[in-house]
Amino acid sequence: MSEHSSTETGTDVLVVGAGGTGLALAAGLARRGVRVRVVEKAPALSPVPKALGVQARTLEVLEDLGVVPRMVAEGLPMTAMHIRSERRPVADVDLSLIDSGYPYLLMLPQSAVERILADRLAEDGVAVEHGVELTGFTDTGAHVAAVLRHADGRTETVRAGWLAGADGAHSTVRHLLGIPFEGTALEENFATADIGLDWPLGFGDGFAFLDRGRPAAFFPLPEGRYRMVIAYPPGADPGGEVTRAEMQAQLDRLGVPGARVTDFGWSARFRVNQRLSARHSAGRVFLTGDAAHIHSPVGAQGMNTGIQDAVNLAWKLAAHITGGAPRDLLDTYHQERGAVARRLVAGTTRFTRLTLLHGTVTTMVRRAVAPRVLGRGPVQQRLTRAISQLDVAYPDSALNAGAAPSGGPAPGERAPYTGLFGPAAGPGCTLLVFTGYRGAADPEVRAGVGELTALAQARPGVAVEVAAPEGDDGLPGVRHDASLEAHRRFGLTAGGYALVRPDGYIAVVGALGDTAALRGHLDRWFPRAASAPTAGPRRQAG
Structure with a gap:
């Protein structure tokens, strides 16, 4: 044409x-x-x-x-990042502590x-x-x-x-x-390359060396190489193509005994905006x-x-x-x-x-203070x-309703990982209902579960899952939470509910029998006249 x-x-x-x-x-x-x-x-x-x-x-x-x-x-999966300053250990970040089904940086x-x-x-x-x-x-x-x-x-x-x-x-x-x-560009320049690396520090963990304004970092790659990143102070960047010799020179500065670049792949220079x-x-x-x-x-x-x-x-x-x-x-x-x-x-x-x-x-502060602070569990x-990014939250979102339960997440926060329910996010909203320690056999609890289920099922695209200390086949989407661990993570051991958005954040939290916040949210954002595809329950975890 x-x-x-x-x-x-x-x-x-x-x-x-x-x-x-x-x-x-x-x-x-x-x-x-x-x-x-x-x-x-x-x-x-x-x-x-x-x-x-x-x-x-x-x-x-x-x-x-x-x-x-x-x-x-x-x-x-990378489960640890080791930080050194001027050849001394500063911190070992244990990524296996990440409270998720994915306790690592992939x-x-x-x-x-x-x-x-x-x-x-x-x-x-x-x-x-x-x-x-x-x-x-x-x-x-x-x-x-x-x-x-x-x-x-x-x-x-x-x-x-x-x-x-x-x-x-x-x-x-x-x-x-x-x-x-709007914004600015940093004065420093950076060089990066994917390299083969022979050194005594093994393979699999990440390393960062804060070397007096010339930091370098190393991240393991699936094929057995490392991604190496160098930061240059203003005026120190050699320019041109990144070279194997340049990477080796930086390795020599770091003082890792016997460290050498064994092969050299993709590379680039960049500035940070x-x-x-x-x-x-x-x-x-x-x-x-x-x-x-x-x-x-x-x-x-x-x-x-x-x-x-x-x-x-x-x-x-x-x-x-x-x-x-x-x-x-x-x-x-x-x-x-x-x-x-x-x-x-x-x-x-x-x-x-x-x-x-x-x-x-x-440099003195990094050496003396950082190890004491960064090594603490909290x-x-x-x-x-x-x-x-598990701490990303939307505390001021217009979608939030209800009040945070004692010891549990507030509306706008990520739904906690429990391993009990399915994926952390789904095609539609999911109403998680917690029977509490009394269990679904309690008539009052069962009535509350029934009311919440009816509310959700009247809205296209809202699935329901129930957590109970004992399984009950008469309840929709029931999950057996014998230890009440999932209840505790949501702060709902006495019973309650959490409406989880499709992106895995909590929109509404409430107690059994108190459906005002949930009704208001659904009426405001998900009107009954909608004709969205109905979401199925979340897939079982694991």
């Missing part, structure tokens, strides 16, 4: 960008029956490994897509994550359209008219209900919206992942945050498009994920600065929760 030829097509959601964020968003939408297209201007999925490391929280929110077993099979390159997500998307009949570029769009208020240019020069106008920009730090979508991308989009949405257009926020790679947070943006947006868009949820449900995407991005950029900036400091006083727990 000639370059002037054009066609007009339609879809519910047009996703621009086929990185991890765009693919996760599209897969979450297709999973819920939403018509979605994914366009990517690159000719194929990128083979470049780029980001490395899938956090426990990301694995949890991807469970419903069925991709986690594939990721775990290809990845390498070392899996971004390229593999994207391939697995693209394969999952194809299983729902959606193929990524490579070589297709967004050149412009108009938000009419009723839909988005997006103009696409294909590799053969053909243009196409897509009438989409919604447009999602997952097109990276140089986002065309963000640029066309005119949304500022810390930038935030002024907002995550405008009208019928959304920004996700690097299009909305970029930051230091310290802590392996970037790809994970983008995927969690996608999961948050996917269920809300689907609930509105196919389930009749009100449009202002979509406003909570910016409210929730914008706050997470602000916190993340601030946190990674502080931590990156800390690793790059090299003054005498700073500090390790907080640290591993932050690294794994």
